[in-house]
Amino acid sequence: MTLYRERLWAPPALYLATALVIPATLLVFLPISVLAGVLVAIGMELAVLVLLWALAPTIEVTDTEFRAGKARLPRSLVGAAEAFEGGAATEQRGPALDARAWTLFRGYVRGVVRVEVRDDADPTPYWLVSVRQPTKVVEALRS
Numbered sequence: 001m002t003l004y005r006e007r008l009w010a011p012p013a014l015y016l017a018t019a020l021v022i023p024a025t026l027l028v029f030l031p032i033s034v035l036a037g038v039l040v041a042i043g044m045e046l047a048v049l050v051l052l053w054a055l056a057p058t059i060e061v062t063d064t065e066f067r068a069g070k071a072r073l074p075r076s077l078v079g080a081a082e083a084f085e086g087g088a089a090t091e092q093r094g095p096a097l098d099a100r101a102w103t104l105f106r107g108y109v110r111g112v113v114r115v116e117v118r119d120d121a122d123p124t125p126y127w128l129v130s131v132r133q134p135t136k137v138v139e140a141l142r143s
Contacts, residue, residue: 004061004140006132008106010052018048057104059131061140066115068104068129079116079126081141083134086110098125106130113137 022041029037057069066073084092089112093105102124105112109130116126131137 001063002060003063003143004059004137006059006137007056008059008109008130008132009056010106011108014108015049015052018045018052021045021048057106059104059129059137061137066127066141068127071102071104071127073115073117073127075141077117077119077122078141079118081116081138082114083138084112084114085134089134092128097128100125102127104129113141115141 021044025041025044026037029040058067059069060067062075064075066075066078089110092112092114093103097103100123102117104127109132111131111134113129113131113134114126115129117124129137
């Protein structure tokens, strides 16, 4: 059963910013051919939009595991979980970050969740994952 699920979609402003690919592509291809320039510009814009959509990771907490993107951590190995927002989240992503930690960050997501890994064979002390609602993820991991 899924207790929490979130897809880290890029904000609308980022999708709009990808429109800058169009004039850049036209600048390169218009001297060759107007038709080629327009077709390549449309193709490049669509490719960038599809990549933004397809590469948005999913964060999910189920009865059996915690998933962040393609990584999976069985619930039996989940230790303490903490939620961080604002300046505390920035601190966790920067000066307080352990180099051995497994991370999944998105710059446009402000909150993070720190999940301890309870596996003596794993050198990773914790996961640090960007989420939009860190307290809800922690609640789901504790339930």
